[in-house]
Amino acid sequence: MPRSFLSHPSGWPALTMAPAWLWMLCLSVTQALLELQFVELHVEIPENYGGNFPLYLIKLPLPHEETEAQLILSGNVDREGPFAVDPESGFLLLTRPLDREEHAEYQLQVTLEFEDGRVLWGPQPVLVHVKDENDQVPHFSQAIYRVQLSQDTRPGVPFLFLEASDGDEPGTVNSDLRFQILNQAPAQPSPDMFQLDPQLGALSLKPKGSASQDHALEGSYQLWVQVKDMGDQDLGYQATAIIDVSVVESTWVPLDPVHILENLQVLYPHYIAQVHWSGGEVHYYLESQPPGPFDVDAEGRLSVTAELDRETQAEYLLQVRAQNPRGEDYTEPLELHVVVMDENDNAPVCPPQGPPISIPELSPPGTEVTRLMAEDMDAPGSPNSHIVYQLLNPEAETEAERALELDSTSGRVTLGTAPLLAGQNLLLQVLASDLGGAEGGLSSTCEVSVTVLDINDHAPQFTISQIEPVSLREDTEPSTLVATLTATDADLEPDFHLMNFAFEAGNAEGIFGLDWEPGSGQVHLRLLKKLSYDAAPSHKLVVVVQNVAELVGPGPGPEATTTVTVLVERVAPAPKLAQQLYKASVPISTPAGSLLLTIQPSGPPSSPLRFSLVNDSEGWLYIEEVSGKVHTARTLQGAHPGDTYTVLVKVQVADELSLSTSATIMINFLKASSAPGLILTPVPTRHLCTPRQDHGVVVSGPSKDPDLAGDQGLYSFALGPNPTVQRDWRLQTLNGSHAYLTLALHWVEPREHTIPVVVSHNTQKWQLQVRVIVCRCNVDGQCLRKVGHMKGMPTKLSAVGTLVGTLTVIGFLLILIFTHLSLSRKKNLDQPVDSVPLKAAV
Ligand SMILES: *[C@@H]1O[C@H](CO)[C@@H](O)[C@H](O)[C@H]1NC(C)=O
Numbered sequence: 103m104p105r106s107f108l109s110h111p112s113g114w115p116a117l118t119m120a121p122a123w124l125w126m127l128c129l130s131v132t133q134a135l136l137e138l139q140f141v142e143l144h145v146e147i148p149e150n151y152g153g154n155f156p157l158y159l160i161k162l163p164l165p166h167e168e169t170e171a172q173l174i175l176s177g178n179v180d181r182e183g184p185f186a187v188d189p190e191s192g193f194l195l196l197t198r199p200l201d202r203e204e205h206a207e208y209q210l211q212v213t214l215e216f217e218d219g220r221v222l223w224g225p226q227p228v229l230v231h232v233k234d235e236n237d238q239v240p241h242f243s244q245a246i247y248r249v250q251l252s253q254d255t256r257p258g259v260p261f262l263f264l265e266a267s268d269g270d271e272p273g274t275v276n277s278d279l280r281f282q283i284l285n286q287a288p289a290q291p292s293p294d295m296f297q298l299d300p301q302l303g304a305l306s307l308k309p310k311g312s313a314s315q316d317h318a319l320e321g322s323y324q325l326w327v328q329v330k331d332m333g334d335q336d337l338g339y340q341a342t343a344i345i346d347v348s349v350v351e352s353t354w355v356p357l358d359p360v361h362i363l364e365n366l367q368v369l370y371p372h373y374i375a376q377v378h379w380s381g382g383e384v385h386y387y388l389e390s391q392p393p394g395p396f397d398v399d400a401e402g403r404l405s406v407t408a409e410l411d412r413e414t415q416a417e418y419l420l421q422v423r424a425q426n427p428r429g430e431d432y433t434e435p436l437e438l439h440v441v442v443m444d445e446n447d448n449a450p451v452c453p454p455q456g457p458p459i460s461i462p463e464l465s466p467p468g469t470e471v472t473r474l475m476a477e478d479m480d481a482p483g484s485p486n487s488h489i490v491y492q493l494l495n496p497e498a499e500t501e502a503e504r505a506l507e508l509d510s511t512s513g514r515v516t517l518g519t520a521p522l523l524a525g526q527n528l529l530l531q532v533l534a535s536d537l538g539g540a541e542g543g544l545s546s547t548c549e550v551s552v553t554v555l556d557i558n559d560h561a562p563q564f565t566i567s568q569i570e571p572v573s574l575r576e577d578t579e580p581s582t583l584v585a586t587l588t589a590t591d592a593d594l595e596p597d598f599h600l601m602n603f604a605f606e607a608g609n610a611e612g613i614f615g616l617d618w619e620p621g622s623g624q625v626h627l628r629l630l631k632k633l634s635y636d637a638a639p640s641h642k643l644v645v646v647v648q649n650v651a652e653l654v655g656p657g658p659g660p661e662a663t664t665t666v667t668v669l670v671e672r673v674a675p676a677p678k679l680a681q682q683l684y685k686a687s688v689p690i691s692t693p694a695g696s697l698l699l700t701i702q703p704s705g706p707p708s709s710p711l712r713f714s715l716v717n718d719s720e721g722w723l724y725i726e727e728v729s730g731k732v733h734t735a736r737t738l739q740g741a742h743p744g745d746t747y748t749v750l751v752k753v754q755v756a757d758e759l760s761l762s763t764s765a766t767i768m769i770n771f772l773k774a775s776s777a778p779g780l781i782l783t784p785v786p787t788r789h790l791c792t793p794r795q796d797h798g799v800v801v802s803g804p805s806k807d808p809d810l811a812g813d814q815g816l817y818s819f820a821l822g823p824n825p826t827v828q829r830d831w832r833l834q835t836l837n838g839s840h841a842y843l844t845l846a847l848h849w850v851e852p853r854e855h856t857i858p859v860v861v862s863h864n865t866q867k868w869q870l871q872v873r874v875i876v877c878r879c880n881v882d883g884q885c886l887r888k889v890g891h892m893k894g895m896p897t898k899l900s901a902v903g904t905l906v907g908t909l910t911v912i913g914f915l916l917i918l919i920f921t922h923l924s925l926s927r928k929k930n931l932d933q934p935v936d937s938v939p940l941k942a943a944v
């Protein structure tokens with residue numbers, strides 16, 4: 103035992119230094135703060151100290167100055183001790199031995215106080231630790247242990263735990279206990295059949311030779327055991343006890359399977375089996391595979407704690423273990439097979455209803471449509487899951503004419519004998535019953551929907567086999583729609599309505615084409631090229647229609663073709679002109695009848711043309727109907743120089759007036775010609791007789807124009823272009839300056855006439871208006887102008903007039919006879935009768 107009792111904490115050298123500056127602080131710093139400055143002092147003292155007392159423990163760092171203050175010791179100690187402070191030396195004293203088991207630690211405080219309680223120094227905390235000495239003897243918890251050992255207990259598994267205690271300081275070697283078997287009685291079949299864990303005190307069978315021990319292990323054994331402190335050292339206190347081990351027969355026997363009805367209506371927990379471990383202290387532990395509502399209580403009663411459902415879990419394997427307090431199995435676990443018995447608590451479940459089952463039309467009877475597989479969750483193979491099927495719907499059908507048949511045991515649905523219609527939807531209602539259809543079973547109504555698929559068994563057909571002949575003109579433009587044909591298809595599926603059209607005959611030259619919108623059932627027959635009557639006056643086109651999709655069944659009939667007859671109409675070509683636009687510049691002084699231009703066909707005309715003016719609103723122009731020559735119809739009165747006058751001309755084919763074209767005439771008016779002015783002497787009014795007599799009127803062209811004196815012979819004369827004038831009058835040129843105008847017809851209406859006469863000189867033209875009075879004449883060629891007044895009763899004046907007139911006529915006749923005689927002589931000499939001037943006749 104070490105004699106040293108003063109142990110210095112590691113901080114001690116620092117403490118010896120501390121008082122000097124601590125004291126300084128005491129003077130200057132407040133008392134409250136001072137308390138914090140005292141570092142706890144540690145003192146360790148062995149218990150049961152056997153030396154002299156008082157034992158000086160530690161010198162307190164008291165202030166050195168003389169004072170009336172007293173040293174006060176406080177803490178978990180009495181005033182009598184075991185501690186004291188020597189006021190002289192300032193040492194902490196121990197007055198008697200200490201017992202650690204009584205008091206292991208003392209918390210002391212030393213203060214220097216005045217009587218009135220003021221603290222001069224301190225409190226100085228001192229911790230006194232009592233160091234343990236092995237002065238306590240270990241104790242078993244019992245003097246005799248009695249324990250039962252079941253025969254099946256595995257070696258090495260503790261079946262008894264010894265307990266012993268030691269009063270010395272825990273955790274030190276003084277209280278470190280070791281167990282040991284000192285003796286076994288009887289020493290049969292071997293002297294060391296048991297083992298005792300030295301530190302834990304756990305008693306178990308020794309593994310060695312355990313197999314041979316099995317049968318021999320019977321009766322009882324007495325073990326003498328020891329417990330000792332000081333750990334593995336030889337020294338130490340010890341105590342002994344007796345263990346009575348009685349070997350008992352194993353009650354850990356296999357269990358029979360347990361059958362439990364599902365949905366069992368009883369009070370839970372419901373006991374189903376019992377186990378028992380006859381050995382020492384036992385804890386039962388239950389495991390369910392898969393986990394289920396099972397439990398075992400401390401007495402080993404197994405129970406089910408809730409209703410079971412076979413459809414969730416039909417079987418369980420329970421394992422029950424017998425375990426020692428440390429959770430170690432004494433032996434192999436017992437197995438219990440739990441079988442859940444079925445109850446018909448599940449109705450047949452229809453298969454999920456998917457999209458309708460498709461069956462092509464024309465499928466033969468007996469074709470399998472589907473197999474109805476209702477499921478029953480109840481125990482397979484038992485009546486609870488034995489399903490039969492029964493057709494509920496359609497009920498109306500007679501047995502002989504069912505569209506669908508059902509096999510009651512297999513659930514097989516087949517086609518019946520009733521014909522199927524494309525697009526038809528059949529809804530089958532089937533009752534699925536368990537218990538094989540017996541009464542009390544559960545059932546569900548399943549539905550099967552079947553759609554009859556269309557197949558392309560109908561060929562497309564034209565609605566009309568032949569359409570009215572179509573007439574087309576030769577000049578019909580390509581891409582013109584000739585006819586629209588319609589075809590139909592009796593199939594339902596849109597894909598089976600898609601058609602192709604083609605010419606079967608009549609379109610070898612590719613003059614016609616077909617186009618169609620897919621799916622519309624309509625095809626357009628169009629002209630692709632120009633028609634020619636000469637090449638073919640008619641076309642007989644045969645159009646055929648076919649499905650795009652492959653046709654099932656009989657091929658297309660005659661309705662798959664249709665005939666279109668196209669008749670070609672001949673068209674004469676429209677007239678063609680050399681120019682579309684004709685222009686002329688004309689002085690506004692241009693006389694009537696002047697030729698302005700000629701509209702001509704291009705190339706040699708195939709057929710005669712007819713020309714006419716469309717909108718000659720001023721009436722200035724005149725066109726010759728056959729030749730296309732354009733003249734001025736009258737003087738251009740009202741036209742202004744610089745103006746443009748536009749007139750449309752219509753040109754028609756004489757044979758086919760509907761064929762026409764047009765041309766435009768643009769006349770540009772110029773200033774009146776200032777070239778040699780011809781002074782037109784107003785021609786005095788003359789008389790001419792009608793019916794025609796041999797008289798005429800001399801029309802003189804230029805008068806005394808000095809400029810023209812040299813070439814007077816260059817004047818030419820013509821009647822104006824007016825057709826009536828041309829019909830009624832005749833103009834003869836006498837010489838370079840005169841012409842002779844006479845009636846062309848035998849009879850011209852008696853009145854005053856104005857006859858246009860066009861006088862030309864080189865390129866210049868003038869128009870003369872010759873005024874002539876046409877009248878009835880007497881035999882002498884005198885104009886009977888007063889005929890109107892001779893009607894009615896004669897007056898006195900008129901009677902006198904008549905008498906005078908008669909006398910005058912007689913005289914005149916005499917003069918006439920003489921004159922006529924002389925004229926006749928002269929006429930016979932050089933002049934025709936017609937050319938005798940009127941002047942001379944008067
Ligand atoms: C005649 O018709 C053409 C074309 O429409 C036009 O340009 C022209 O001015 C017309 N002439 C008269 C005199 O109206």
Ligand SMILES: *[C@@H]1O[C@H](CO)[C@@H](O)[C@H](O)[C@H]1NC(C)=O
Nearest residue numbers: 800814836837838839840939
């Ligand atoms: C032309 O004939 C007319 C009438 O006969 C006559 O008066 C005139 O002198 C003739 N002129 C010439 C140049 O012969």
